[in-house]
Amino acid sequence: MAQTDSPILSKMDSTPIVVDPFNTDFDHRWSWTTLGKSLLNAAENHAKARRFGMMDLNDNHYTWVLSRLTIEMQQMPHVYERINVNTWIENIYRLFTNRNFSITAADGTPYGYARSVWAMIDYNTRQPAQLEQLEGEVFQPYLLPDEPCPIARQGRIRPLADSDYVGTHATVVSDIDMNGHVNSIKYVEHIMDLFPLDAYCNGRNLYRMEIAYMAESRYGDTLSFFRRQIDGDTYEVEVRKNGGQHGKDGEPVVRCLLCFR
Amino acid sequence: MAQTDSPILSKMDSTPIVVDPFNTDFDHRWSWTTLGKSLLNAAENHAKARRFGMMDLNDNHYTWVLSRLTIEMQQMPHVYERINVNTWIENIYRLFTNRNFSITAADGTPYGYARSVWAMIDYNTRQPAQLEQLEGEVFQPYLLPDEPCPIARQGRIRPLADSDYVGTHATVVSDIDMNGHVNSIKYVEHIMDLFPLDAYCNGRNLYRMEIAYMAESRYGDTLSFFRRQIDGDTYEVEVRKNGGQHGKDGEPVVRCLLCFR
Numbered sequence: 251m252a253q254t255d256s257p258i259l260s261k262m263d264s265t266p267i268v269v270d271p272f273n274t275d276f277d278h279r280w281s282w283t284t285l286g287k288s289l290l291n292a293a294e295n296h297a298k299a300r301r302f303g304m305m306d307l308n309d310n311h312y313t314w315v316l317s318r319l320t321i322e323m324q325q326m327p328h329v330y331e332r333i334n335v336n337t338w339i340e341n342i343y344r345l346f347t348n349r350n351f352s353i354t355a356a357d358g359t360p361y362g363y364a365r366s367v368w369a370m371i372d373y374n375t376r377q378p379a380q381l382e383q384l385e386g387e388v389f390q391p392y393l394l395p396d397e398p399c400p401i402a403r404q405g406r407i408r409p410l411a412d413s414d415y416v417g418t419h420a421t422v423v424s425d426i427d428m429n430g431h432v433n434s435i436k437y438v439e440h441i442m443d444l445f446p447l448d449a450y451c452n453g454r455n456l457y458r459m460e461i462a463y464m465a466e467s468r469y470g471d472t473l474s475f476f477r478r479q480i481d482g483d484t485y486e487v488e489v490r491k492n493g494g495q496h497g498k499d500g501e502p503v504v505r506c507l508l509c510f511r
Numbered sequence: 512m513a514q515t516d517s518p519i520l521s522k523m524d525s526t527p528i529v530v531d532p533f534n535t536d537f538d539h540r541w542s543w544t545t546l547g548k549s550l551l552n553a554a555e556n557h558a559k560a561r562r563f564g565m566m567d568l569n570d571n572h573y574t575w576v577l578s579r580l581t582i583e584m585q586q587m588p589h590v591y592e593r594i595n596v597n598t599w600i601e602n603i604y605r606l607f608t609n610r611n612f613s614i615t616a617a618d619g620t621p622y623g624y625a626r627s628v629w630a631m632i633d634y635n636t637r638q639p640a641q642l643e644q645l646e647g648e649v650f651q652p653y654l655l656p657d658e659p660c661p662i663a664r665q666g667r668i669r670p671l672a673d674s675d676y677v678g679t680h681a682t683v684v685s686d687i688d689m690n691g692h693v694n695s696i697k698y699v700e701h702i703m704d705l706f707p708l709d710a711y712c713n714g715r716n717l718y719r720m721e722i723a724y725m726a727e728s729r730y731g732d733t734l735s736f737f738r739r740q741i742d743g744d745t746y747e748v749e750v751r752k753n754g755g756q757h758g759k760d761g762e763p764v765v766r767c768l769l770c771f772r
Binding site: 270271272273274275276277278281283287290291294295298304329330422423424426427428430433435439442443445446447449450469 | 531532533534535536537538539542544548551552555556559565566590591683684685687688689691694696700703704706707708710711730
């Protein structure tokens, strides 16, 4: 790990963002995929500025792995609005760290919040690193446990049944990010694409998404998608890789809960 | 059209952009799709600031339609680099306007250039507007015909044969932008996804792309893709909508030339 001989930065980073016209959805609002990428970019930039970004860790054979992501938006900002994506580390545990986010209007009014859980792994052994042993070194000055993040933590998302199968996607070049894996937010895009345009229209909005990243998939893997309606407004999705026809016996890579209203 | 009672802005806009880690491809370089969206965002923001953006035009039942886009990159910027996307109007003709772009490093060194051709249509009648009749009103103060854009103009891209068929894509929610059409850059993503990861690896790079947008497609349309290798490094792609099995007799919506090296 890098030594903290640099001045201590503030605990929270705030990234100003303009909702650009080609980063919106059909409804003239910020797209969920741009939102998702903006959260991950803010997280990585926050970590990098404090010397525990992916590139810093790579020097020591470690990398961050996103384990859970929960996003809840009261409202999506409109095209041309100026917003801020704010991020801070809520806490650190033996094997995980919780990083939270708020998405705010220029005047500070919250549009929504997000919670994420990350592990650090040794990418040679694929074993998790013991974060608490590193904590005093780099993380401790930046913990902000009392900053409010007033959305529920992620619940357990149950496995889906083979009969919930809805479709297959053979991974393509645009799925792959700089870690060589299917990008965390590309899953969000594929999952949202399981629903018809109607699901997002006529006053109906996706407002909460819980995503559990369970395993990595790579270029060449075939992903199969399973979807179950919990009630009129809530759906569970499972993504499996490879396996047999219609994803039978495939390995679960992502489970997701989507809440509409 | 809006009246030009506001002060005249500079002819060129320069947008600073950081190559954020989750906007890169597997090679740690800025992704072509983020590049493409950044060009279109810069174009619209440049137009909007000068009162001929899409929203300004919408008030008068007009909108901009992208007709041609040619991008040539000497090199793609690396993750974390600070770059600028610069855009200006080269010229205006009866039915079209040419808008150019440069993508430069912080010290001004060019990474690449782009050329685009836009028409303005009346979205009630779908007829093109006579730009020269509007020209004195709004465009004339902003023309910059002598600014260098040292890449070749787009050539004619020939129709492809039915036997060049390579695949089909049923349009999904994430394809659709705020105009209700398949987003111009989503075609780029789907076209790049026709090639295996190998095509972009081992020192092999896509460096030039010419895209002709011929018709619009919408949610519910089925796109079929045709690809032909011109020589070892150059490919033509055609996208058709609907039509019969394997896109036979489908309407051409996009033709594209891709140059690797």
